[in-house]
Amino acid sequence: MSKGRFGQHGGQYIPETLMNAVIELEEAYNRYKDDPQFNAELTELFNDYAGRPSRLYYAEKLTKALGGAKIYLKREDLNHTGSHKINNVLGQALLAKKMGKTRLIAETGAGQHGVATATAAALMGMECVVFMGEEDTKRQALNVYRMRLLGSEVIPVTSGTATLKDAVSATFREWTSRIADTHYCLGSVMGPHPFPTIVRDFQSVISREIKQQMLEKEGRLPDVVMACVGGGSNAMGSFYNFINDKSVRLIGCEAAGRGIDTFETAATINTGKLGIFHGMKSYFCQDEYGQIAPVYSISAGLDYPGIGPEHANLHDTGRAEYVPVTDDEAVNAFEFLSKTEGIIPAIESAHAVAHAMKIAPEMDKDKIIVITISGRGDKDCAAIARYRGENIYE
Protein backbone atom coordinates (compact mmCIF):
# COMPACT_ATOMS: atom_id res chain seq x y z
CA MET A 1 0.00 0.00 0.00
CA SER A 2 1.29 3.42 -0.90
CA LYS A 3 1.84 6.40 1.38
CA GLY A 4 -0.72 8.49 3.16
CA ARG A 5 -3.37 5.85 3.79
CA PHE A 6 -6.28 6.08 6.18
CA GLY A 7 -7.49 2.50 6.13
CA GLN A 8 -8.15 1.80 2.46
CA HIS A 9 -8.47 5.49 1.61
CA GLY A 10 -5.97 8.19 0.62
CA GLY A 11 -2.86 7.55 -1.47
CA GLN A 12 -1.26 9.54 -4.26
CA TYR A 13 -3.21 9.16 -7.50
CA ILE A 14 -1.62 11.97 -9.49
CA PRO A 15 0.30 12.38 -12.74
CA GLU A 16 3.99 11.51 -12.65
CA THR A 17 4.78 15.17 -13.38
CA LEU A 18 3.61 16.11 -9.85
CA MET A 19 5.18 13.24 -7.92
CA ASN A 20 8.43 14.99 -7.06
CA ALA A 21 6.46 18.09 -6.02
CA VAL A 22 4.42 16.17 -3.43
CA ILE A 23 7.51 14.29 -2.26
CA GLU A 24 9.33 17.60 -1.80
CA LEU A 25 6.33 18.94 0.11
CA GLU A 26 6.21 15.90 2.37
CA GLU A 27 9.92 16.16 3.14
CA ALA A 28 9.63 19.86 3.93
CA TYR A 29 6.60 19.26 6.12
CA ASN A 30 8.35 16.51 8.06
CA ARG A 31 11.32 18.82 8.56
CA TYR A 32 9.27 21.77 9.85
CA LYS A 33 6.28 20.29 11.65
CA ASP A 34 8.18 19.73 14.89
CA ASP A 35 10.60 22.60 14.41
CA PRO A 36 10.26 24.97 17.43
CA GLN A 37 11.09 28.04 15.34
CA PHE A 38 8.46 27.17 12.69
CA ASN A 39 5.84 26.49 15.33
CA ALA A 40 6.65 29.70 17.21
CA GLU A 41 6.20 31.69 14.00
CA LEU A 42 2.93 29.91 13.21
CA THR A 43 1.57 30.42 16.73
CA GLU A 44 2.39 34.10 16.51
CA LEU A 45 0.52 34.33 13.19
CA PHE A 46 -2.43 32.39 14.65
CA ASN A 47 -2.66 34.58 17.74
CA ASP A 48 -1.65 38.06 16.63
CA TYR A 49 -2.82 37.99 13.02
CA ALA A 50 -5.75 35.55 12.87
CA GLY A 51 -7.07 36.32 16.36
CA ARG A 52 -6.75 32.87 17.91
CA PRO A 53 -7.67 31.21 20.12
CA SER A 54 -11.22 31.44 18.82
CA ARG A 55 -13.94 31.64 21.48
CA LEU A 56 -15.90 28.67 22.78
CA TYR A 57 -19.22 30.34 23.46
CA TYR A 58 -22.04 28.94 25.58
CA ALA A 59 -25.14 29.55 23.46
CA GLU A 60 -27.59 29.88 26.32
CA LYS A 61 -30.50 31.21 24.31
CA LEU A 62 -30.14 28.51 21.65
CA THR A 63 -29.88 25.89 24.39
CA LYS A 64 -33.07 27.13 26.06
CA ALA A 65 -34.92 27.45 22.77
CA LEU A 66 -34.16 23.82 21.92
CA GLY A 67 -34.79 22.64 25.47
CA GLY A 68 -32.25 19.82 25.62
CA ALA A 69 -28.47 19.46 25.61
CA LYS A 70 -26.24 22.37 26.49
CA ILE A 71 -24.83 23.89 23.30
CA TYR A 72 -21.47 25.52 22.84
CA LEU A 73 -20.38 27.20 19.62
CA LYS A 74 -16.73 27.09 18.52
CA ARG A 75 -16.46 30.50 16.92
CA GLU A 76 -14.17 29.99 13.91
CA ASP A 77 -16.29 32.68 12.27
CA LEU A 78 -14.48 35.21 14.45
CA ASN A 79 -11.10 34.48 12.86
CA HIS A 80 -9.49 37.00 10.55
CA THR A 81 -11.05 36.57 7.06
CA GLY A 82 -14.15 35.12 8.68
CA SER A 83 -13.60 31.37 8.66
CA HIS A 84 -11.47 28.43 9.76
CA LYS A 85 -9.71 28.49 6.37
CA ILE A 86 -7.08 30.91 7.65
CA ASN A 87 -5.63 28.23 10.00
CA ASN A 88 -4.56 25.96 7.17
CA VAL A 89 -3.54 28.78 4.87
CA LEU A 90 -1.18 30.45 7.33
CA GLY A 91 0.46 27.09 7.97
CA GLN A 92 0.85 26.22 4.30
CA ALA A 93 1.98 29.70 3.25
CA LEU A 94 4.64 29.71 5.95
CA LEU A 95 5.76 26.24 4.87
CA ALA A 96 5.82 27.28 1.20
CA LYS A 97 7.91 30.30 2.08
CA LYS A 98 10.41 28.11 3.95
CA MET A 99 10.55 25.89 0.84
CA GLY A 100 11.55 28.92 -1.22
CA LYS A 101 8.27 29.12 -3.15
CA THR A 102 7.19 32.60 -4.22
CA ARG A 103 3.77 31.86 -5.68
CA LEU A 104 0.61 30.34 -4.22
CA ILE A 105 -2.21 28.84 -6.25
CA ALA A 106 -5.51 27.71 -4.77
CA GLU A 107 -8.99 26.48 -5.61
CA THR A 108 -12.01 27.99 -3.94
CA GLY A 109 -15.70 27.16 -3.73
CA ALA A 110 -17.52 29.71 -1.58
CA GLY A 111 -14.47 31.95 -1.81
CA GLN A 112 -13.48 31.59 1.85
CA HIS A 113 -10.35 29.58 1.09
CA GLY A 114 -9.51 31.86 -1.82
CA VAL A 115 -9.83 34.94 0.36
CA ALA A 116 -7.73 33.33 3.09
CA THR A 117 -5.02 32.36 0.59
CA ALA A 118 -5.06 35.82 -0.98
CA THR A 119 -4.73 37.27 2.52
CA ALA A 120 -1.74 35.11 3.46
CA ALA A 121 -0.10 35.87 0.11
CA ALA A 122 -0.53 39.60 0.70
CA LEU A 123 0.90 39.29 4.20
CA MET A 124 3.90 37.26 3.12
CA GLY A 125 4.59 39.09 -0.12
CA MET A 126 3.79 36.16 -2.38
CA GLU A 127 2.13 36.06 -5.77
CA CYS A 128 -1.32 34.44 -5.72
CA VAL A 129 -3.69 32.97 -8.30
CA VAL A 130 -7.09 31.59 -7.29
CA PHE A 131 -9.21 29.28 -9.46
CA MET A 132 -12.94 29.53 -8.91
CA GLY A 133 -15.81 27.91 -10.79
CA GLU A 134 -17.55 30.48 -12.93
CA GLU A 135 -20.87 29.55 -11.33
CA ASP A 136 -19.37 30.30 -7.90
CA THR A 137 -17.87 33.62 -9.03
CA LYS A 138 -21.49 34.66 -9.62
CA ARG A 139 -22.85 33.18 -6.38
CA GLN A 140 -20.01 34.80 -4.39
CA ALA A 141 -19.18 37.94 -6.36
CA LEU A 142 -18.13 39.89 -3.28
CA ASN A 143 -15.44 37.35 -2.44
CA VAL A 144 -14.06 37.67 -5.97
CA TYR A 145 -13.71 41.38 -5.37
CA ARG A 146 -12.05 40.72 -1.98
CA MET A 147 -9.43 38.45 -3.52
CA ARG A 148 -8.63 40.98 -6.24
CA LEU A 149 -8.47 43.74 -3.62
CA LEU A 150 -5.90 41.65 -1.76
CA GLY A 151 -3.75 41.53 -4.88
CA SER A 152 -4.66 38.09 -6.20
CA GLU A 153 -5.60 37.08 -9.66
CA VAL A 154 -8.94 35.21 -9.84
CA ILE A 155 -9.44 32.88 -12.79
CA PRO A 156 -13.05 31.78 -13.45
CA VAL A 157 -13.18 28.09 -14.39
CA THR A 158 -15.69 27.26 -17.10
CA SER A 159 -14.99 23.54 -17.61
CA GLY A 160 -17.36 20.81 -16.38
CA THR A 161 -19.97 22.04 -13.91
CA ALA A 162 -18.00 25.27 -13.28
CA THR A 163 -18.01 24.67 -9.51
CA LEU A 164 -15.56 23.55 -6.81
CA LYS A 165 -14.52 20.20 -8.32
CA ASP A 166 -13.65 21.92 -11.59
CA ALA A 167 -11.71 24.59 -9.71
CA VAL A 168 -9.70 21.80 -8.03
CA SER A 169 -9.01 20.16 -11.42
CA ALA A 170 -7.95 23.50 -12.91
CA THR A 171 -5.58 24.19 -10.01
CA PHE A 172 -3.99 20.75 -10.37
CA ARG A 173 -3.55 21.42 -14.10
CA GLU A 174 -1.93 24.77 -13.35
CA TRP A 175 0.41 23.17 -10.80
CA THR A 176 1.46 20.56 -13.40
CA SER A 177 2.57 23.34 -15.71
CA ARG A 178 4.43 25.42 -13.10
CA ILE A 179 5.99 23.65 -10.14
CA ALA A 180 9.40 25.15 -9.39
CA ASP A 181 8.23 28.42 -7.80
CA THR A 182 4.63 27.45 -7.03
CA HIS A 183 2.95 25.83 -4.05
CA TYR A 184 -0.59 24.49 -4.39
CA CYS A 185 -2.26 25.68 -1.22
CA LEU A 186 -5.01 23.05 -1.12
CA GLY A 187 -7.95 24.13 1.01
CA SER A 188 -9.31 20.94 2.46
CA VAL A 189 -8.31 17.57 3.94
CA MET A 190 -8.32 16.01 0.50
CA GLY A 191 -6.16 15.44 -2.55
CA PRO A 192 -2.99 13.34 -2.69
CA HIS A 193 -0.81 12.63 0.33
CA PRO A 194 0.54 14.66 2.13
CA PHE A 195 -2.28 17.24 1.79
CA PRO A 196 -4.93 15.45 3.89
CA THR A 197 -2.43 15.14 6.74
CA ILE A 198 -0.97 18.65 6.46
CA VAL A 199 -4.37 20.35 6.31
CA ARG A 200 -5.71 18.25 9.19
CA ASP A 201 -2.69 19.09 11.34
CA PHE A 202 -3.01 22.83 10.74
CA GLN A 203 -6.78 22.66 11.39
CA SER A 204 -6.41 20.48 14.49
CA VAL A 205 -5.85 23.68 16.47
CA ILE A 206 -9.68 23.81 16.56
CA SER A 207 -10.11 20.61 18.60
CA ARG A 208 -7.01 21.33 20.68
CA GLU A 209 -8.63 24.57 21.78
CA ILE A 210 -12.12 23.07 22.23
CA LYS A 211 -10.71 20.44 24.54
CA GLN A 212 -8.81 22.94 26.68
CA GLN A 213 -11.66 25.47 26.76
CA MET A 214 -14.22 22.79 27.60
CA LEU A 215 -12.09 21.48 30.46
CA GLU A 216 -11.80 25.05 31.78
CA LYS A 217 -15.51 25.80 31.47
CA GLU A 218 -17.10 22.46 32.31
CA GLY A 219 -14.27 20.39 33.71
CA ARG A 220 -15.11 17.57 31.32
CA LEU A 221 -15.19 16.54 27.68
CA PRO A 222 -18.23 17.30 25.50
CA ASP A 223 -20.65 14.50 24.57
CA VAL A 224 -20.96 15.52 20.93
CA VAL A 225 -18.72 17.47 18.57
CA MET A 226 -20.28 18.34 15.25
CA ALA A 227 -19.34 20.26 12.15
CA CYS A 228 -20.31 20.57 8.49
CA VAL A 229 -18.44 18.46 5.93
CA GLY A 230 -17.67 19.19 2.30
CA GLY A 231 -14.08 18.11 1.73
CA GLY A 232 -14.08 18.15 5.51
CA SER A 233 -11.35 20.43 6.86
CA ASN A 234 -13.23 22.18 9.66
CA ALA A 235 -14.80 18.89 10.71
CA MET A 236 -11.44 17.09 10.68
CA GLY A 237 -9.93 19.95 12.70
CA SER A 238 -12.83 19.76 15.15
CA PHE A 239 -12.70 15.95 15.49
CA TYR A 240 -8.98 15.23 15.47
CA ASN A 241 -8.05 15.61 19.14
CA PHE A 242 -11.20 13.74 20.21
CA ILE A 243 -10.71 10.63 18.07
CA ASN A 244 -9.19 8.71 20.97
CA ASP A 245 -11.81 9.98 23.44
CA LYS A 246 -14.37 7.32 22.66
CA SER A 247 -17.05 8.94 24.85
CA VAL A 248 -17.24 11.88 22.44
CA ARG A 249 -19.66 11.38 19.54
CA LEU A 250 -18.35 12.91 16.31
CA ILE A 251 -20.93 13.99 13.75
CA GLY A 252 -20.22 15.35 10.28
CA CYS A 253 -23.10 17.13 8.54
CA GLU A 254 -23.18 16.70 4.76
CA ALA A 255 -25.00 18.88 2.27
CA ALA A 256 -28.02 16.92 1.05
CA GLY A 257 -29.10 19.73 -1.28
CA ARG A 258 -32.70 19.02 -2.26
CA GLY A 259 -32.51 15.61 -0.55
CA ILE A 260 -30.47 12.40 -0.71
CA ASP A 261 -33.23 10.74 -2.72
CA THR A 262 -32.75 13.33 -5.50
CA PHE A 263 -29.87 13.87 -7.94
CA GLU A 264 -29.45 17.39 -6.60
CA THR A 265 -27.32 16.49 -3.61
CA ALA A 266 -23.70 16.64 -2.45
CA ALA A 267 -23.96 14.13 0.41
CA THR A 268 -20.96 11.94 -0.42
CA ILE A 269 -21.05 9.42 2.42
CA ASN A 270 -24.82 9.03 2.15
CA THR A 271 -25.03 8.70 -1.63
CA GLY A 272 -21.50 8.07 -2.97
CA LYS A 273 -19.35 5.00 -3.47
CA LEU A 274 -15.68 4.15 -3.25
CA GLY A 275 -13.56 5.59 -6.05
CA ILE A 276 -10.36 7.35 -7.09
CA PHE A 277 -10.38 11.04 -7.96
CA HIS A 278 -8.44 14.23 -7.28
CA GLY A 279 -5.42 12.30 -6.08
CA MET A 280 -7.13 10.14 -3.48
CA LYS A 281 -9.14 7.02 -2.90
CA SER A 282 -12.29 7.88 -0.98
CA TYR A 283 -16.05 8.07 -1.41
CA PHE A 284 -17.36 10.04 -4.38
CA CYS A 285 -20.74 10.86 -5.88
CA GLN A 286 -20.53 9.07 -9.24
CA ASP A 287 -22.52 7.01 -11.70
CA GLU A 288 -22.16 3.25 -12.28
CA TYR A 289 -19.31 3.81 -14.78
CA GLY A 290 -17.31 6.03 -12.42
CA GLN A 291 -18.24 9.34 -14.04
CA ILE A 292 -18.14 11.99 -11.32
CA ALA A 293 -21.63 13.31 -10.62
CA PRO A 294 -22.57 16.98 -10.99
CA VAL A 295 -23.42 17.62 -7.33
CA TYR A 296 -25.63 20.34 -5.90
CA SER A 297 -25.97 22.26 -2.65
CA ILE A 298 -27.13 25.76 -1.77
CA SER A 299 -23.73 26.08 -0.11
CA ALA A 300 -20.85 26.65 -2.54
CA GLY A 301 -18.40 25.47 0.14
CA LEU A 302 -20.02 22.03 0.47
CA ASP A 303 -20.76 21.60 -3.23
CA TYR A 304 -18.09 18.93 -3.77
CA PRO A 305 -18.55 15.31 -4.98
CA GLY A 306 -15.94 13.80 -2.64
CA ILE A 307 -14.85 13.74 1.00
CA GLY A 308 -11.40 13.66 2.59
CA PRO A 309 -9.90 10.16 3.02
CA GLU A 310 -9.58 10.38 6.80
CA HIS A 311 -13.32 11.07 7.08
CA ALA A 312 -14.00 8.13 4.76
CA ASN A 313 -12.04 5.97 7.17
CA LEU A 314 -13.76 7.40 10.27
CA HIS A 315 -17.00 6.41 8.54
CA ASP A 316 -15.73 2.89 7.73
CA THR A 317 -14.60 2.31 11.31
CA GLY A 318 -17.78 3.82 12.73
CA ARG A 319 -15.83 6.35 14.79
CA ALA A 320 -17.74 9.27 13.25
CA GLU A 321 -21.29 9.54 11.89
CA TYR A 322 -22.15 11.43 8.73
CA VAL A 323 -25.67 12.77 8.38
CA PRO A 324 -27.39 14.55 5.49
CA VAL A 325 -28.86 18.04 5.94
CA THR A 326 -31.02 19.61 3.22
CA ASP A 327 -30.93 23.15 1.84
CA ASP A 328 -34.22 23.90 3.57
CA GLU A 329 -33.02 22.70 6.95
CA ALA A 330 -29.79 24.66 6.60
CA VAL A 331 -31.59 27.87 5.64
CA ASN A 332 -33.95 27.48 8.62
CA ALA A 333 -30.95 27.03 10.92
CA PHE A 334 -29.21 30.04 9.34
CA GLU A 335 -32.22 32.17 10.27
CA PHE A 336 -32.78 30.53 13.64
CA LEU A 337 -29.24 31.06 14.93
CA SER A 338 -29.26 34.65 13.66
CA LYS A 339 -32.47 35.41 15.58
CA THR A 340 -31.74 33.50 18.78
CA GLU A 341 -28.09 34.32 19.32
CA GLY A 342 -27.36 37.28 17.05
CA ILE A 343 -24.80 35.16 15.23
CA ILE A 344 -25.14 34.83 11.45
CA PRO A 345 -23.39 31.57 10.53
CA ALA A 346 -22.02 30.68 7.11
CA ILE A 347 -24.60 28.61 5.22
CA GLU A 348 -22.03 25.79 5.36
CA SER A 349 -21.90 25.93 9.18
CA ALA A 350 -25.71 26.24 9.28
CA HIS A 351 -25.83 22.59 8.14
CA ALA A 352 -24.26 21.60 11.47
CA VAL A 353 -26.59 23.93 13.41
CA ALA A 354 -29.55 22.32 11.62
CA HIS A 355 -28.58 18.85 12.78
CA ALA A 356 -28.03 20.10 16.33
CA MET A 357 -31.59 21.45 16.21
CA LYS A 358 -32.73 17.89 15.51
CA ILE A 359 -30.72 16.07 18.18
CA ALA A 360 -30.35 18.58 21.03
CA PRO A 361 -34.05 18.47 22.11
CA GLU A 362 -33.80 14.67 22.38
CA MET A 363 -30.78 14.83 24.69
CA ASP A 364 -30.67 15.30 28.48
CA LYS A 365 -29.94 18.77 29.81
CA ASP A 366 -26.66 17.64 31.37
CA LYS A 367 -25.27 16.60 27.97
CA ILE A 368 -23.01 18.93 26.05
CA ILE A 369 -22.85 19.57 22.29
CA VAL A 370 -20.11 21.59 20.59
CA ILE A 371 -20.95 22.92 17.12
CA THR A 372 -18.13 24.38 15.08
CA ILE A 373 -19.28 27.55 13.39
CA SER A 374 -16.74 27.32 10.58
CA GLY A 375 -17.43 30.75 9.12
CA ARG A 376 -19.56 33.85 9.24
CA GLY A 377 -22.62 34.24 7.09
CA ASP A 378 -22.35 37.79 5.78
CA LYS A 379 -21.27 36.37 2.42
CA ASP A 380 -24.49 34.35 2.20
CA CYS A 381 -27.08 36.99 3.06
CA ALA A 382 -27.95 37.94 -0.51
CA ALA A 383 -28.23 34.31 -1.63
CA ILE A 384 -30.43 33.34 1.33
CA ALA A 385 -32.64 36.37 0.75
CA ARG A 386 -33.06 35.22 -2.85
CA TYR A 387 -33.82 31.68 -1.63
CA ARG A 388 -36.64 33.25 0.38
CA GLY A 389 -37.86 35.12 -2.68
CA GLU A 390 -36.43 38.56 -1.93
CA ASN A 391 -34.76 40.23 -4.87
CA ILE A 392 -31.51 41.33 -3.24
CA TYR A 393 -28.17 41.52 -5.02
CA GLU A 394 -24.77 42.31 -3.56
Added chain:
Amino acid sequence: MSNIAKAFANGKAFIPFVTCGDPDLETTGKIVREMVKNGADLVELGIPFSDPTAEGVVIQDANIRALKNKITTDDVFNFVKELRKDVTVPMVFMTYANVVYSYGIEKFVKTCSEIGIDGMILPDVPFEEKDEFAPTCRKYGLDFISMIAPTSEQRTEMIAKEAEGFLYIVSSLGVTGVRSEIKTDIASITETVRKYTKVPCAIGFGISTPEQAKKMSAVADGVIVGSAIVKQIAEHGRDSAQVIGGYVKSMKAAEVQ
Protein backbone atom coordinates in the same frame (compact mmCIF):
# COMPACT_ATOMS: atom_id res chain seq x y z
CA MET B 1 7.47 -10.44 -27.46
CA SER B 2 4.39 -8.56 -26.28
CA ASN B 3 2.03 -7.47 -28.99
CA ILE B 4 3.00 -3.86 -28.27
CA ALA B 5 6.64 -4.61 -29.16
CA LYS B 6 5.47 -5.30 -32.73
CA ALA B 7 4.56 -1.62 -33.08
CA PHE B 8 8.21 -0.76 -32.64
CA ALA B 9 9.60 -3.58 -34.79
CA ASN B 10 9.51 -1.65 -38.08
CA GLY B 11 11.34 1.58 -37.47
CA LYS B 12 10.02 4.49 -35.42
CA ALA B 13 6.44 4.07 -34.29
CA PHE B 14 3.66 6.55 -34.88
CA ILE B 15 1.03 6.41 -32.12
CA PRO B 16 -2.16 8.41 -32.57
CA PHE B 17 -4.79 8.99 -29.87
CA VAL B 18 -8.56 9.37 -30.21
CA THR B 19 -11.33 9.57 -27.63
CA CYS B 20 -13.89 6.82 -28.25
CA GLY B 21 -17.31 8.20 -29.11
CA ASP B 22 -16.11 11.65 -30.19
CA PRO B 23 -18.32 12.61 -31.96
CA ASP B 24 -19.76 9.05 -32.16
CA LEU B 25 -18.41 5.49 -32.18
CA GLU B 26 -19.06 4.98 -35.89
CA THR B 27 -16.79 7.93 -36.69
CA THR B 28 -14.16 6.75 -34.19
CA GLY B 29 -14.12 3.42 -36.07
CA LYS B 30 -13.63 5.14 -39.42
CA ILE B 31 -10.86 7.33 -38.01
CA VAL B 32 -8.98 4.38 -36.46
CA ARG B 33 -9.11 2.37 -39.70
CA GLU B 34 -7.98 5.38 -41.73
CA MET B 35 -5.10 6.05 -39.32
CA VAL B 36 -3.95 2.44 -39.48
CA LYS B 37 -4.13 2.49 -43.29
CA ASN B 38 -1.89 5.55 -43.28
CA GLY B 39 0.83 4.24 -41.04
CA ALA B 40 -0.30 4.21 -37.40
CA ASP B 41 1.70 1.49 -35.64
CA LEU B 42 -0.27 1.46 -32.38
CA VAL B 43 -3.52 3.18 -31.49
CA GLU B 44 -4.34 4.77 -28.13
CA LEU B 45 -8.08 4.68 -27.48
CA GLY B 46 -9.41 7.06 -24.85
CA ILE B 47 -12.34 5.95 -22.71
CA PRO B 48 -14.15 9.18 -21.83
CA PHE B 49 -14.06 10.44 -18.23
CA SER B 50 -16.02 13.33 -16.75
CA ASP B 51 -12.99 15.02 -15.17
CA PRO B 52 -9.82 14.27 -17.14
CA THR B 53 -7.35 16.17 -14.95
CA ALA B 54 -4.26 15.50 -17.07
CA GLU B 55 -5.82 16.85 -20.26
CA GLY B 56 -5.75 20.27 -21.83
CA VAL B 57 -8.93 21.88 -23.20
CA VAL B 58 -8.88 20.08 -26.56
CA ILE B 59 -9.11 16.57 -25.11
CA GLN B 60 -11.30 17.75 -22.21
CA ASP B 61 -13.83 18.88 -24.82
CA ALA B 62 -13.58 15.53 -26.63
CA ASN B 63 -14.45 13.78 -23.36
CA ILE B 64 -17.44 16.06 -22.90
CA ARG B 65 -18.64 15.44 -26.48
CA ALA B 66 -18.38 11.67 -26.02
CA LEU B 67 -20.16 11.70 -22.65
CA LYS B 68 -22.94 13.86 -24.06
CA ASN B 69 -23.59 10.90 -26.35
CA LYS B 70 -23.85 8.77 -23.20
CA ILE B 71 -20.89 6.60 -24.25
CA THR B 72 -20.20 4.05 -21.51
CA THR B 73 -17.29 1.73 -20.81
CA ASP B 74 -19.41 -1.20 -22.04
CA ASP B 75 -20.14 0.66 -25.30
CA VAL B 76 -16.40 1.13 -25.79
CA PHE B 77 -15.75 -2.57 -25.13
CA ASN B 78 -18.34 -3.59 -27.74
CA PHE B 79 -16.86 -1.10 -30.18
CA VAL B 80 -13.33 -2.48 -29.77
CA LYS B 81 -14.63 -6.03 -30.22
CA GLU B 82 -16.01 -5.00 -33.63
CA LEU B 83 -12.87 -3.04 -34.48
CA ARG B 84 -10.66 -6.06 -33.74
CA LYS B 85 -12.31 -8.02 -36.55
CA ASP B 86 -10.15 -6.17 -39.08
CA VAL B 87 -7.70 -3.93 -37.17
CA THR B 88 -4.56 -5.85 -36.29
CA VAL B 89 -2.16 -3.19 -34.93
CA PRO B 90 -1.70 -3.11 -31.15
CA MET B 91 -4.25 -1.01 -29.28
CA VAL B 92 -4.12 0.36 -25.74
CA PHE B 93 -6.69 2.09 -23.58
CA MET B 94 -5.93 5.46 -22.11
CA THR B 95 -8.33 6.50 -19.36
CA TYR B 96 -8.48 7.49 -15.68
CA ALA B 97 -8.18 5.33 -12.58
CA ASN B 98 -11.81 5.73 -11.57
CA VAL B 99 -13.15 4.38 -14.87
CA VAL B 100 -11.22 1.14 -14.30
CA TYR B 101 -11.74 1.03 -10.54
CA SER B 102 -15.50 1.56 -10.65
CA TYR B 103 -15.90 -1.17 -13.30
CA GLY B 104 -13.92 -3.55 -11.10
CA ILE B 105 -10.21 -3.81 -11.93
CA GLU B 106 -10.25 -7.53 -12.62
CA LYS B 107 -13.46 -7.43 -14.67
CA PHE B 108 -12.14 -4.47 -16.67
CA VAL B 109 -8.75 -6.02 -17.45
CA LYS B 110 -10.22 -9.44 -18.23
CA THR B 111 -12.62 -7.86 -20.72
CA CYS B 112 -9.71 -5.94 -22.25
CA SER B 113 -7.82 -9.17 -22.86
CA GLU B 114 -10.91 -10.82 -24.37
CA ILE B 115 -11.51 -8.03 -26.89
CA GLY B 116 -7.87 -7.64 -27.91
CA ILE B 117 -6.61 -4.64 -25.96
CA ASP B 118 -2.86 -4.88 -25.40
CA GLY B 119 -2.17 -2.34 -22.69
CA MET B 120 -3.43 0.40 -20.44
CA ILE B 121 -2.34 3.96 -19.69
CA LEU B 122 -3.71 5.63 -16.55
CA PRO B 123 -2.19 9.10 -16.17
CA ASP B 124 -3.42 9.44 -12.57
CA VAL B 125 -1.72 6.23 -11.46
CA PRO B 126 1.98 6.90 -10.79
CA PHE B 127 4.65 4.32 -9.89
CA GLU B 128 3.64 4.37 -6.20
CA GLU B 129 0.07 3.29 -6.96
CA LYS B 130 0.60 0.93 -9.90
CA ASP B 131 0.58 -2.27 -7.82
CA GLU B 132 -3.18 -1.89 -7.57
CA PHE B 133 -3.47 -2.31 -11.37
CA ALA B 134 -0.28 -3.73 -12.90
CA PRO B 135 -0.36 -7.29 -11.45
CA THR B 136 -3.91 -7.79 -12.78
CA CYS B 137 -2.78 -6.52 -16.17
CA ARG B 138 0.11 -9.00 -16.13
CA LYS B 139 -2.25 -11.84 -15.21
CA TYR B 140 -4.32 -11.18 -18.34
CA GLY B 141 -1.42 -10.39 -20.66
CA LEU B 142 -1.82 -6.61 -20.82
CA ASP B 143 1.07 -4.17 -20.46
CA PHE B 144 0.65 -1.47 -17.82
CA ILE B 145 2.33 1.51 -19.43
CA SER B 146 4.24 3.92 -17.21
CA MET B 147 5.03 7.57 -17.76
CA ILE B 148 8.22 9.55 -17.23
CA ALA B 149 7.99 13.33 -16.94
CA PRO B 150 10.54 16.14 -17.26
CA THR B 151 10.34 16.39 -13.44
CA SER B 152 10.95 12.66 -12.83
CA GLU B 153 14.73 13.03 -12.40
CA GLN B 154 15.94 10.45 -9.85
CA ARG B 155 12.64 8.56 -10.21
CA THR B 156 13.46 7.66 -13.82
CA GLU B 157 15.55 4.64 -12.83
CA MET B 158 12.88 2.85 -10.76
CA ILE B 159 10.16 3.59 -13.30
CA ALA B 160 12.29 2.42 -16.25
CA LYS B 161 13.37 -0.78 -14.48
CA GLU B 162 9.74 -1.91 -14.14
CA ALA B 163 8.55 -0.62 -17.51
CA GLU B 164 6.30 -2.78 -19.68
CA GLY B 165 5.11 -2.37 -23.27
CA PHE B 166 6.57 1.05 -23.91
CA LEU B 167 7.52 4.04 -21.80
CA TYR B 168 5.44 7.14 -22.29
CA ILE B 169 7.88 10.07 -22.08
CA VAL B 170 6.00 13.28 -21.27
CA SER B 171 7.67 15.97 -23.37
CA SER B 172 6.82 19.01 -21.26
CA LEU B 173 5.34 20.24 -18.01
CA GLY B 174 1.59 20.78 -17.94
CA VAL B 175 -1.34 18.97 -19.48
CA THR B 176 -1.89 17.58 -22.97
CA GLY B 177 -2.18 20.07 -25.82
CA VAL B 178 -0.41 21.41 -28.87
CA ARG B 179 2.81 23.33 -28.14
CA SER B 180 4.77 25.47 -30.56
CA GLU B 181 8.08 24.54 -28.95
CA ILE B 182 9.30 21.64 -26.80
CA LYS B 183 12.16 22.78 -24.62
CA THR B 184 12.78 19.67 -22.52
CA ASP B 185 16.04 17.85 -23.22
CA ILE B 186 14.33 14.64 -24.37
CA ALA B 187 17.58 13.07 -25.57
CA SER B 188 19.05 13.09 -22.08
CA ILE B 189 15.87 11.50 -20.65
CA THR B 190 15.82 8.69 -23.22
CA GLU B 191 19.56 8.18 -22.72
CA THR B 192 18.99 7.69 -18.98
CA VAL B 193 16.03 5.38 -19.62
CA ARG B 194 18.08 3.18 -21.94
CA LYS B 195 20.56 2.51 -19.17
CA TYR B 196 17.84 0.64 -17.29
CA THR B 197 15.49 -0.92 -19.84
CA LYS B 198 15.16 -2.19 -23.38
CA VAL B 199 11.47 -1.22 -23.46
CA PRO B 200 10.91 1.34 -26.24
CA CYS B 201 10.37 5.04 -25.48
CA ALA B 202 7.57 7.02 -27.12
CA ILE B 203 7.27 10.77 -26.67
CA GLY B 204 3.96 12.52 -26.21
CA PHE B 205 2.34 15.83 -25.09
CA GLY B 206 2.49 18.84 -27.39
CA ILE B 207 3.57 17.21 -30.64
CA SER B 208 1.62 18.33 -33.71
CA THR B 209 3.84 19.15 -36.70
CA PRO B 210 5.91 16.89 -39.02
CA GLU B 211 9.00 18.92 -37.98
CA GLN B 212 8.39 18.02 -34.33
CA ALA B 213 7.75 14.37 -35.29
CA LYS B 214 11.08 14.34 -37.09
CA LYS B 215 12.96 15.92 -34.20
CA MET B 216 11.39 13.73 -31.51
CA SER B 217 11.67 10.47 -33.45
CA ALA B 218 15.40 11.11 -33.80
CA VAL B 219 15.85 10.70 -30.04
CA ALA B 220 13.15 8.12 -29.28
CA ASP B 221 11.43 5.00 -30.61
CA GLY B 222 8.09 6.58 -31.34
CA VAL B 223 5.91 9.65 -31.26
CA ILE B 224 2.44 10.00 -29.67
CA VAL B 225 -0.02 12.56 -31.02
CA GLY B 226 -3.37 13.31 -29.37
CA SER B 227 -4.59 16.88 -29.24
CA ALA B 228 -3.58 17.68 -32.84
CA ILE B 229 -5.81 14.83 -34.04
CA VAL B 230 -8.68 15.54 -31.65
CA LYS B 231 -8.64 19.16 -32.80
CA GLN B 232 -9.36 17.99 -36.34
CA ILE B 233 -12.24 15.87 -35.07
CA ALA B 234 -13.64 18.94 -33.30
CA GLU B 235 -13.43 20.81 -36.59
CA HIS B 236 -14.59 18.19 -39.10
CA GLY B 237 -16.81 15.98 -36.93
CA ARG B 238 -18.18 12.97 -38.80
CA ASP B 239 -16.17 13.87 -41.89
CA SER B 240 -12.79 13.89 -40.16
CA ALA B 241 -11.50 10.38 -41.04
CA GLN B 242 -9.97 11.30 -44.39
CA VAL B 243 -8.37 14.52 -43.18
CA ILE B 244 -6.84 12.67 -40.25
CA GLY B 245 -5.65 9.87 -42.53
CA GLY B 246 -3.71 12.40 -44.58
CA TYR B 247 -2.32 13.99 -41.45
CA VAL B 248 -1.14 10.64 -40.04
CA LYS B 249 0.56 9.87 -43.35
CA SER B 250 2.49 13.14 -43.24
CA MET B 251 3.54 12.59 -39.62
CA LYS B 252 4.65 8.99 -40.22
CA ALA B 253 6.61 10.09 -43.30
CA ALA B 254 8.37 12.81 -41.32
CA GLU B 255 9.69 10.40 -38.70
CA VAL B 256 13.37 9.57 -38.85
CA GLN B 257 13.43 5.88 -39.78
